[in-house]
Amino acid sequence: MFSGASALNLDAKGRIAMPTRYRELLRANHEGKLVVTVDIQSACLLIYPLNEWLVIADKLQKLSDTQPQERAVKRLLLGYAQECELDGNGRILVTPPLRKYAALDKKLMLVGQLNKFELWDEQLWQQQLDDSLALIRTEGITASDRLADFSL
Helix, strand or coil: EEECEEEECCCCEEECCHHHHHHHHHHHHCCCEEEEECCCCCEEEEEEEEHHHHHHHHHHCCCCCCHHHHHHHHHHHHHCCEECCCCCCCCECCCCHHHHHHHCEEEECCCCCCCEEEEEHHHHHHHHHHHHHHHHHHCHHHHHHHHHHCCC
């Protein structure tokens, strides 16, 4: 399970180094294989260990090719999906189309989301944090029944 936010740098070749604390887990449980794709609700990328991606792929396979919204979701998630493997230094390549989609520059944030990671441009991540705090302050933490256990 992945949690926490880590500041990363994108190198000149478009690679990021996964934080050391995740590398052994990714290699042991997922053979170092990952899938990077777009987030269709936020301006960030999603990085799934291969086993977790297979769960998503199974769900995508069940979506219709004739329903426009379902087809659009499949087209985006599968069309951008890029398989990669941790290299000897724990790095993965983020392809130019993926970098463009998420407006990734040099300074990035990798955010653990239990079964996957989000990869954000550092400035967009800060804006997302600000927006999330504003939403919680405006709507309250208990706006959803599922959030009731998180109220302090």
